[in-house]
Amino acid sequence: SADDTVKIGLVASLSGTYEPVGTELRDGFKLYLDTHGDKLGGRKVELIVADEGDGPPTAVPAATKLVKKDKVDVLTGLVGGGSVNGVLPLIQQAKIPFLGSNARPPVKDIEYVWTTSFLSDEPGKAIAPYIKEKVDGPVYAIGPDYQGGHDELRGFTEEFKRVKGKLANPDGKTTWTPFPKTTNFMPYFAEIAKTDAKAVY
Known part of the structure; x- marks a missing residue:
């Protein structure tokens, strides 16, 4: 049923300096979904993608739209450490998980943060x-x-x-x-x- 669908917001650099990294991040995520029946953990996924651009000035509005308007259950992606820092208050306020897909700056409050990559330092x-x-x-x-x-x-x-x-x-x-x-x-x-x-x- 529609209630079992997990709505995932993916924010990646689809323009700007890190466009190649963001494009591969998005395409890799979509490839996995395409080859697994659009499911993660047995649950149907609705993926909504937004452009991080070159950092917080574009990443924060993109993530805000995903969280507040699109009502995603989970946020993932974010190529730049500055973008992660910019989006963290939104994640903490919304109390939704953030699964970081690239390097991550030091973060004090990690209650809603998981990282699949390395710390930036x-x-x-x-x-x-x-x-x-x-x-x-x-x-x-x-x-x-x-x-x-x-x-x-x-x-x-x-x-x-x-x-x-x-x-x-x-x-x-x-x-x-x-x-x-x-x-x-x-x-x-x-x-x-x-x-x-x-x-x-």
């Missing part, structure tokens, strides 16, 4: 000791100026410093590149060349 944190062991000298830290970049580089720099690594950045802090606008990295390479960096992260 984990890759940097995991590789920092290896880089300290293999690179004989300081490392220059540089990354995109948005939530995902902040999480990734925070994970790396905190762990790298903990294992007694030294950053080559003149002020000892990560250099940020405007996101998603930066396409010419030559000025940054020139600045890195002025330091004693033995590697770049």
Whole structure:
């Protein structure tokens, strides 16, 4: 019966910088449904897809429509960490599950949050000791100026410093590149060349 149908709202980047990631996320979800009779756990699924765009300014209205107008039972997707942070208050207010499908920033209240991927700071944190062991000298830290970049580089720099690594950045802090606008990295390479960096992260 219609009462057994689970209404799922999937928010993914179908435009903007992460369109390839969002499109694959959506297509993978739809492929599973197509090959399993549009069912999850034996229950019929009604999937409603919305465009996350490049972050919170588009992700929050998209998720709000799914939750408040379409009355979804579950929210999933979200490519960007900033989008996750932007949508969390809505999820907590609506008291519906959010199943994150991509990297996730640190979240304090996880009562309604499940993640199928990794925490956004984990890759940097995991590789920092290896880089300290293999690179004989300081490392220059540089990354995109948005939530995902902040999480990734925070994970790396905190762990790298903990294992007694030294950053080559003149002020000892990560250099940020405007996101998603930066396409010419030559000025940054020139600045890195002025330091004693033995590697770049």
